[in-house]
Amino acid sequence: YHGTSKLIAPLALTIFVWIFLMNLMDLIPVDWIPVLAAKIGEHVFGMDPHHVYMKIVPSTDPNVTLGMSLSVFALIIYYSIKEKGIGGFVGELALNPFNPKNPVLKALLIPVNLILELVTFFARPVSLALRLFGNMYAGELIFILLALLPFWIQWVLSVPWAIFHILVITLQAFIFMMLTIVYLSMASEKH
Numbered sequence: 001y002h003g004t005s006k007l008i009a010p011l012a013l014t015i016f017v018w019i020f021l022m023n024l025m026d027l028i029p030v031d032w033i034p035v036l037a038a039k040i041g042e043h044v045f046g047m048d049p050h051h052v053y054m055k056i057v058p059s060t061d062p063n064v065t066l067g068m069s070l071s072v073f074a075l076i077i078y079y080s081i082k083e084k085g086i087g088g089f090v091g092e093l094a095l096n097p098f099n100p101k102n103p104v105l106k107a108l109l110i111p112v113n114l115i116l117e118l119v120t121f122f123a124r125p126v127s128l129a130l131r132l133f134g135n136m137y138a139g140e141l142i143f144i145l146l147a148l149l150p151f152w153i154q155w156v157l158s159v160p161w162a163i164f165h166i167l168v169i170t171l172q173a174f175i176f177m178m179l180t181i182v183y184l185s186m187a188s189e190k191h
Contacts, residue, residue: 023169
């Protein structure tokens with residue numbers, strides 16, 4: 001399906017670039033942006049410079065990652081209903097994974113199927129969001145811990161970690177993009 005859709009490829013590329021650029025902000029030294037924000041806030045807006053608290057990397061906030069994954073989740077629901085219709089969408093939730101030939105047994109297994117399918121259905125956006133959040137939060141935490149070390153040892157540890165972290169941020173953007181494509185492909189295929 002994703003080969004014929006005019007939305008999937010641009011969406012996937014947009015998600016990759018967006019997440020990559022958000023994650024790339026992790027390579028900015030931790031103390032630069034709050035100091036810069038405090039100076040701008042003090043001079044432009046008359047704010048107290050001691051009250052500037054911010055996170056550098058947007059994907060280290062679970063609200064951001066959950067918002068992105070809920071957008072993907074809305075697209076999954078939309079494409080499922082668009083391709084299968086309401087009956088096909090509900091039938092997929094109610095008749096999978098157990099779909100016996102006996103109609104009485106089939107009717108008895110509908111609640112079990114619904115519970116199993118709804119858990120897996122709602123686990124997709126939560127796992128998508130928490131995977132990105134957890135990995136990026138851990139990476140930023142390591143950068144913060146390295147910033148607490150004496151200056152002479154920071155370069156010895158932070159440069160190799162930054163080089164390794166470039167691979168991590170690229171991988172996290174790629175994983176989010178690929179899972180979006182997989183989930184949308186699964187939503188559009190008929191069983």
